[in-house]
Amino acid sequence: MTARKWLNRKVVGIGEAMVEFAPVGDNLYRRGFAGDTLNTCWHIAKIVEDHAQVGFFTRVGMDAFSTEFLGFLAASGLESDAIARDRERSIGLYVISLNGVERSFSYWRETSAARRLADDFDLLLAAIDGAGLIHISGITLAIIGAQGRRNLLKALDAARARGGVVSYDPNARPRLWSDAAEMRRALHEALEVTDIALPSFDDEAALWGDANPEATAKRMAAAGVREIAVKNGRGATALFFEETITHAPTPEVTSIRDTTGAGDSFNAGYLAGRLVGMSPMRACELGQGIAGEIIGHFGALAPEPTLRRFRSAIRDHVSKC
DSSP: OOOOOOSOOEEEEESOOEEEEEEEETTEEEEEEEOHHHHHHHHHHHHHGGGSEEEEEOEEESSHHHHHHHHHHHHHTOBOTTOEEESSOBOEEEEEEEETTEEEEEEEOTTBGGGGTTSOHHHHHHHTTTOSEEEEEHHHHHHTHHHHHHHHHHHHHHHHHTTOEEEEEOOOOGGGSSOHHHHHHHHHHHHTTOSEEOOBHHHHHHHHOOSSHHHHHHHHHHTTOOEEEEBOTTSOEEEEETTEEEEEOOOOOOOOOOOTTHHHHHHHHHHHHHHTTOOHHHHHHHHHHHHHHHTTSSSSSOOGGGGHHHHHHHHHHHHHO
């Protein structure tokens, strides 16, 4: 597998940002900010440093949490100039509940400003102008509604025509959709404007009946996606690239505390690796490493000390190119 030659390392993630309350002990919670595409972009920014320009596009309110979120982005090194503010709505919120290491979520997002992030097509198009990589998810598609999806797919098609690359994690969440038919239709339509797909096999098997990760990769490849990494929990990641499927064994992790954000952090490592020219296999190993660190901690974002070795991997690769 050869490395992708990236000419433009400007990254823009599109999606929902929420206030997160993550358990850290008995009846104790740490308050932060998270969201699937946000988690991915945050980790990319943290490990690539000045080797890429990373931004995030969403819509937030005028409330105190929304203002603090914008400060959080700035402190994290993510560009936020394009983010719209809504005088009628606020930022969403969720709380993580743990049963052992498995998690469940309680959400307050029905009046989230992020649901309107794609209502203004011109604003959306301007937000991704000049981006070399645009990252979206099925959750993004679910919350923005039918018209928002039409605007988003149209904008992504225009960005690809200018040389942009679209990465997409289907992240199927049935509770966000009116029915399974709408979810299947919308998630499949997004594949038509996708260059890199980053699905989770358990989601895809439940939605489409795929027998194994290879079946997921083949189905997405048939829809025109040219690069695919199928995450599979403890199982091997299936990689599709240049018409070939290979497998990357997932390293064993023994100290699992919270699986929140594991898939998002894998996406970050994979995309960061590809941005700097790593092969899909090497980028996959980077993604698996970050995901392994995430599940050893509470919450969706990795503590700073755990990111150092991944940052070093990026630097070492760039220095050798």
